[in-house]
Amino acid sequence: MRHFAIELEELKTKLLQMGGMVEAALHRSVRAVVDRDADLAKKVKEGEAAINTMEMEIDELVTKLLVLQQPVARDLRFLTSVLKINTDLERMGDLANGLAKRAQSLMNYPPLKLNIDLNHMSSLVESMLLKSLDAFLREDAYLAQQVLLSDDEVDAIRGAAYGEIIAHMQSNPADVRAGVELIFVVRNLERIGDHATNMAEGVIYMAKGVDVRHNSKTLV
Amino acid sequence: MQPKVSSMSSPSFPTKMHIEPHSSGAANTPTSKEAKMRAANLNFFYGSFQALYDIDLEIQANRITALIGPSGCGKSTFLRTLNRINETIRGTRYTGEVLLDGVDVKSQDVTALRRRVGMVFQKSNPFPKTIFDNIAYGPKVNGMTSKQDLEVTVEKSLRRAALWEEVKDKLQKPASALSGGQQQRLCIARAMAVDPEVLLLDEPCSALDPIATLKIEELLFSIKDQTTIVIVTHNMQQAARVADNTGFFMLGKLVEFDRTEMIFRNPSKKETEDYVTGRFG
Incomplete structure (x- = not known):
């Protein structure tokens, strides 16, 4: 195997490691919210x-390969996609961290009795991240496409949850603080879904050379 | 053959833009450029060896067309069919057509053809004459006798080749005294002195350092408004930098011809991708 191909494989492995770290952070932060688990x-x-450090290492490696190898075609698409996916993963790490902070705040208030299925929303978002990483690993545009389709469902859940929380706060002013925290939880989850969508778009560009951003009509 | 992109393998994704020479509005597409030269069903033979197979390729006017591919793929052979210089090799023949402004080059006077379709080779080959006489040679052969006209032509040609400032005080010095890069630019100036409509370049920078290469590339940009350029190069970065359209040859066949940006960003054919990414072979 050519030296450059080995370096590309190493980069791929590194990005997947980072993906694993973000996946774990997301899972823990969701459990921390739902199970009110301070340790998590x-x-x-x-x-x-560690995620931030990994982001910088990956950026550095991509820059090095761009400068030294002057890649073209699929190698170039791979590297530009890695740069973007790397940024999305780091942002997801930040949002997971935000979820953890909200989990800590929420523990100061009694649980709200709301008809919001955070477990369902979070498992959808976790599944989007997992599929995006799988699609990246296998350079599978079709799997990535499924992630794009999931985003609408996440957005719909977020919209319904906002309505539910706001209505609860209007009739229970004492719960406003906890309600606001919960709005941030839902928002963070939805934003993580958006970043998983960006990642999937990056995978489609990497695999097929087609830019599907802002143009979902190009998909079947 | 127009630069175009074949369909993606999957119907689920949009096909890339089909490039038409007269299309307008879309970014980075060749616009309103006529075909200056065209090869149609071109098959070329060295004796019994077939070097080119059914080549269909259109050279757009006032564009830089790069031909890339591994050694022995036929790209230089193809280049040399454009001004019939292959005919200087015994035992060569071809079938199909090579057209210049729609007229078969076979039907044209070969001297007149080569005046219209000039050529610069890999190794610079200045005549063993002064710098001035190297440039004045072509115009003189074509009947220019006035000293003043020749001086004007020499200066104009050297300026177009971005060489004037470097040699204006030593025009009567031997051309062999120039550096390798300067000699190659002198050869381009010499070719340009007879105002060719098409300029063929066969690996013009392969022996030059990056600075001299940059000067040649800038020169190509500056003359393409007046001249149609076809360049054979092993240096893919060079093709990517200078060419509007790029053709990839392999084993005597034109595998893919498209806008340069597409060849290097998202080629349609696996063979092209393997070659430009260095996975070939």
């Missing part, structure tokens, strides 16, 4: 620095 929230916050 603490672990997420402790793990953020």
Whole structure:
């Protein structure tokens, strides 16, 4: 195998490692919110620095390969996609960290009795991240396409949840603080879904050379 | 053959833009450029060896067309069919057509053809004459006798080749005294002195350092408004930098011909991708 091909494989592995770290942070932060688990929230916050370091290492590696190898065609598409996916993963790490902070805040208030299925929303978002990473690993545009289709469902859940929380706060002013925290939880989850969507778009560009951003009509 | 992109393998994704020479509005597409030269069903033979197979390729006017491919793929052979210089090799023949402004080059006077379709080779080959006489040679052969006209032509040609400032005080010095890069630019100036409509370049920078290469590339940009350029190069970065359209040859066949940006960003054919990314072979 050519030296450049080995370096590309190493980069791919590194990005997948980072994906694994973000996946773990997301899962823990969601559990911290749902299960009111302070230890898990603490672990997420402790793990953020490692994700940030990884982001910088990946950026550095991509820049090095761009400069030294002057890649073209699929190698170039791979590297530009890695740069973007790397940024999305780091942002997801930040949002997971934000979820952990909200989990800690929410523990100061009694649980709200709301008809919001956070478990369903979070498993959808976690599944989007997992599929995006799988699609990246296998350079599978069709799997990536499924992620794009999931985003609408996440957006719909967020919209319904906002309505539910706001209505609850209007009739229970004492719960406003907890309600606002919960709005941020829902928002962070939805934003993580958006970043998973960006990642999937990056995978489609990498695999097919087609830019589907802002143009979902190009998909079947 | 127009630069175009074949369909993607999957119907689920949009096909890339089909490039038409007269299309307008879309970014980075060749616009309103006529075909200056065209090869149609071109097959070329060295004796019993077939070097080119059914080549269909259109050279757009006032564009730079790069031909890339591994050694022995036929790109230089193709280049040399454009001004019939292959005919200087015994035992060569071809079938199909090569057209210049729609007229078969076979039907044209070969001297007149080569005046219209000039050529610069890999190794610079200045005549063993002064710098001035190297440039004045072509115009003189074509009947220019006035000293003043020749001086004007020499200066104009050297300026177009971005060489004037470097040699204006030593026009009567031997051309062999120039550096390799200067000699190659002198050869381009010499070719340009007879105002060719098409300029063929066969690996013009392969022996030059990056600075001299940059000067040649800038020169190509500056003359393409007046001249149609076809360049054979092994240097893919050079093709990517200078060419509007790029053709990839392999084993005597034109595998893919498209806008340069597409060849290097998202080629349609696996063979092209393997070659430009260095996975070939």
